[in-house]
Amino acid sequence: MTAVLTRYFPLLLLAAAWEAVTRAGLVPASALPSLDKVAQAWWGLAAGGDLWTNGVSSMTRGAAGLALAIVFGALIGVLMAWYKPVLVVANPIVQFFYPMPKSALIPVMVLWLGFGDASKVVLIFVGCMLPVTLSAFNGARGTEEVLIWSARSMGASRARVLWEVVVPSALPELLSGIRTALALSFVLLVASELIVARSGFGYMIGWLGDGGAYDSMFAVVLTVAALGFLADRLYLMLMRRILAWRE
Amino acid sequence: MSAETPAFAPTTPGLRLDRLAAAWAQRAAGILPLLALVVAWEALARAHILSTFLLPPLSAVLERVWDDTVSGDLALNLGVTLYRSMAGFAIAAVAGVALGIVMARNAAVRWFFDPIVSVGFPMPKIAFLPIFMLWLGLYDVSKISMVVFNAIFPVITATIAAAEGVDGYLLWSARSLGASERQLLREIILPAALPQILTGLQVALPISLIVEIVTEMLMGGTGLGGAMIGASRFADSPGVFAGIVEIAIAGLALVKGIAIVRRHLLVWHQEAEDPTTV
Numbered sequence: 001m002t003a004v005l006t007r008y009f010p011l012l013l014l015a016a017a018w019e020a021v022t023r024a025g026l027v028p029a030s031a032l033p034s035l036d037k038v039a040q041a042w043w044g045l046a047a048g049g050d051l052w053t054n055g056v057s058s059m060t061r062g063a064a065g066l067a068l069a070i071v072f073g074a075l076i077g078v079l080m081a082w083y084k085p086v087l088v089v090a091n092p093i094v095q096f097f098y099p100m101p102k103s104a105l106i107p108v109m110v111l112w113l114g115f116g117d118a119s120k121v122v123l124i125f126v127g128c129m130l131p132v133t134l135s136a137f138n139g140a141r142g143t144e145e146v147l148i149w150s151a152r153s154m155g156a157s158r159a160r161v162l163w164e165v166v167v168p169s170a171l172p173e174l175l176s177g178i179r180t181a182l183a184l185s186f187v188l189l190v191a192s193e194l195i196v197a198r199s200g201f202g203y204m205i206g207w208l209g210d211g212g213a214y215d216s217m218f219a220v221v222l223t224v225a226a227l228g229f230l231a232d233r234l235y236l237m238l239m240r241r242i243l244a245w246r247e
Numbered sequence: 248m249s250a251e252t253p254a255f256a257p258t259t260p261g262l263r264l265d266r267l268a269a270a271w272a273q274r275a276a277g278i279l280p281l282l283a284l285v286v287a288w289e290a291l292a293r294a295h296i297l298s299t300f301l302l303p304p305l306s307a308v309l310e311r312v313w314d315d316t317v318s319g320d321l322a323l324n325l326g327v328t329l330y331r332s333m334a335g336f337a338i339a340a341v342a343g344v345a346l347g348i349v350m351a352r353n354a355a356v357r358w359f360f361d362p363i364v365s366v367g368f369p370m371p372k373i374a375f376l377p378i379f380m381l382w383l384g385l386y387d388v389s390k391i392s393m394v395v396f397n398a399i400f401p402v403i404t405a406t407i408a409a410a411e412g413v414d415g416y417l418l419w420s421a422r423s424l425g426a427s428e429r430q431l432l433r434e435i436i437l438p439a440a441l442p443q444i445l446t447g448l449q450v451a452l453p454i455s456l457i458v459e460i461v462t463e464m465l466m467g468g469t470g471l472g473g474a475m476i477g478a479s480r481f482a483d484s485p486g487v488f489a490g491i492v493e494i495a496i497a498g499l500a501l502v503k504g505i506a507i508v509r510r511h512l513l514v515w516h517q518e519a520e521d522p523t524t525v
Contacts, residue, residue: 007361009362010358010359010360011362031382088280090280091277092278092280093281096281096495099453099499099501100494100495101453101494101498102457103458104460104471104472104490104494106461107490108491111300111301111482186371187373187457190371190373191373191464191465194465195476201374205374205377209380214381218378221375224371225371225374228371229370232369
């Protein structure tokens with residue numbers, strides 16, 4: 001406990017500096033509301049249910065898009081490593097679209113799917129799929145041939161080799177690709193909700209800011225940041241647990 | 248590629264021609280799926296399977312790109328977007344490497360910044376955009392600051408890992424030969440850390456462009472992102488798709504460009520794999 005406290009003590013220092021600066025009136029309250037005001041505003045939003053309903057709609061969109069990206073990304077990546085024709089067709093397309101700044105897709109999704117959930121889910125799906133595809137491909141491609149040969153020579157079918165040899169050995173890289181996708185999904189979610197939406201965290205941040213309710217805006221911004229951080233930490237714990245069988 | 252061919256490679260003329268032909272065949276095979284995609288796009292739009300509003304024909308989109316080029320809009324928007332994203336990237340690169348090296352070498356600095364970096368890195372920093380707008384206004388300063396804020400974290404973490412990974416024997420030998428701390432930094436630590444630092448920069452570069460485009464979309468005005476969101480508000484779908492094509496090419500050029508820079512800077516180094524970037 002004390003170890004955690006010393007480690008994160010600088011963050012407490014920052015919070016104290018924030019409170020001190022606003023209390024002393026060094027910056028106007030409209031630019032930086034004091035920390036206790038932000039906490040009060042957070043409590044108000046949470047008790048009023050706004051934070052909850054918008055949070056649920058954001059998290060549902062994020063989870064749906066990310067789940068689709070993981071399923072299709074991993075599938076395509078493994079198939080690219082396993083079947084040559086898939087590689088020949090998919091590889092140039094993946095390599096071409098991979099460096100594209102995914103946020104450029106936001107206006108197209110609005111054009112195609114409107115202002116609701118579908119445009120965000122598809123944006124996150126398309127944006128997060130390529131990092132997962134590439135990591136699954138790199139992981140599956142790196143499978144030791146000896147393992148495949150031994151499994152084959154012991155009579156395993158090709159499908160069984162794929163499932164029991166290639167997929168597990170691709171797992172470490174696939175899982176770290178999914179971590180990248182998780183971070184990216186938060187970025188795309190918040191960005192698309194800030195730009196066009198009728199619900200969600202990003203939408204809340206936008207209208208609270210426009211209405212000048214800066215203490216509430218800070219409360220939502222910090223909530224999103226904390227959620228992104230927590231999601232990454234939880235995923236890291238899950239990843240370590242899944243990979244515990246490796247040494 | 249050619250830079251990596253060792254000087255002692257066999258140079259039998261016939262063999263070389265064969266290899267050249269094979270390389271060209273492979274390159275052609277790599278373009279085919281993209282060509283098929285292009286043809287499918289045009290055919291789908293021409294056959295009116297989707298309305299031309301949802302999917303304008305590629306030819307119309309390219310025509311728009313051409314019009315933008317001739318009218319000078321493309322040069323202006325591309326210039327503004329590249330200026331802001333590259334200014335932010337450059338500041339993030341210099342400040343991130345400096346902070347990373349100091350953190351790796353000074354325990355007090357490390358203690359203070361370590362939790363900030365480890366909390367800040369996985370955070371969706373884009374959510375802070377309205378706060379940046381509130382503090383710094385709607386113009387270049389807030390956009391560049393936002394790019395720096397997003398791009399600096401991968402640079403810092405890569406630099407710390409790189410500076411800590413420098414072989415102890417190298418440092419001890421240089422010290423015992425009488426190198427000063429400044430020489431140690433310039434002659435040993437920075438070169439030895441360079442591959443990993445470059446990997447961090449290769450992650451930060453696409454982030455800079457993504458963030459710049461989001462900030463432009465939210466604030467409007469000039470720039471590729473601003474032009475796209477403007478086109479989308481006026482339901483001008485060829486304009487939106489032209490924006491996608493322009494941004495995709497800009498992104499591809501930047502990513503390929505930094506990979507070439509890496510290869511030139513690391514000719515002396517046994518090349519590490521290119522990193523996966525966002």
